[in-house]
Amino acid sequence: MPETIRAVDIKGGTGPADSLFITSIPKPVPAAAQALVKIKAFGLNRMDLFQREGHYPLPPQAGKILGVEFSGIIEGVGEDPEKGFKVGDEVFGLAYGGAYAEYIAVSTHMLVHKPKELSWEECAGIPETWITATQALYLIGCYTPGKSVLWHAGASSVSIAGIQLSLGDSPSAVFATARQDSKCEFITNTLGATAAFNTSTQDWPAEVLKATNGKGVDVIIDFVGASYFQGNLDAIARDGVIVTLGMLGGTVLPAGVDISAFVWKRARFEGSSLRSRDEEYQGKLRDTLVEHALPRFVDGRFKVFVEKVFPWEEVVEAHRLMEANKTMGKIICRVE
Structure with a gap:
């Protein structure tokens, strides 16, 4: 036996x-x-x-x-x-x-x-969280020192790892989002991110553009999907990369989504899994x-x-x- x-x-x-x-x-x-x-x-x-x-x-x-x-x-x-x-x-x-x-x-x-x-x-x-963050930031997101990064779900384990990876590699800025003020405070005060935006109470794409003087961010790591799709396109910088790792906010895009940024911003959108x-x-x-x-x-x-x-x-x-x-x-x- x-x-x-x-x-x-x-x-x-x-x-x-x-x-x-x-x-x-x-x-x-x-x-x-x-x-x-x-x-x-x-x-x-x-x-x-x-x-x-x-x-x-x-x-x-x-x-x-x-x-x-x-x-x-x-x-x-x-x-x-x-x-x-x-x-x-x-x-x-x-x-x-x-x-x-x-x-x-x-x-x-x-x-x-x-x-x-x-x-x-x-x-x-x-293993899972830090390797996923490494894959998203470097292999898919093509991050290099001097770029800016936005991590959605900033208090999740993958984003906690990713924020630290980003801050450890000479970024111009590291931003994050969360849906609770306490998580935003943790992201900035404990992790050291440049700023964190509460997606429940703030217009986070507008806040990102404001914080970057209208440029947007070079790399966005997203776990939410459909409900953040338009916001990601609004907040991405020219020649930026949007990396989608999850679909917590759904898979079907709402009516009226404007995809023109793919052309005039030359943005790249790529999904991945580990x-x-x-x-x-x-x-x-x-x-x-x-x-x-x-x-x-x-x-x-x-x-x-x-x-x-x-x-x-x-x-x-x-x-x-x-x-x-x-x-x-x-x-x-x-x-x-």
């Missing part, structure tokens, strides 16, 4: 937060370049909510178990692991799925050695994270903001907290 481990499953396959429960599944076996990692902590992401509800198209590599980022200790390796990873190493990493569990089999190409300066909980909050990318693509982003960001985590210039840590037995409450949209940092579950 195969050895089993505990993992979080969903009653009926999809459902609300209270459909999550801990069950037994076969213990994964590492193959080829994989490692078997005993998980110490895993991070929650909004895609987990969509997957739980049955609204997230899974890549073929992902199984039914939720979770894409984790920290832990390598307990075993396949026959051809990446050089530098061995049994006993403390690591954190990115997976296609399966992190809501006691163990995960994951490619060593997506692992990073855990610095002693960071906790298990902090490391579990890095989880659907192949391992080679993700591995290059991991290398960028290690080279560019990891030293700044170690010396304190970059920070992982953790909103709350739950025992993983309280994963239902963790999902409910994420659904409330009140957090300013990562939600982490600790696996005892």
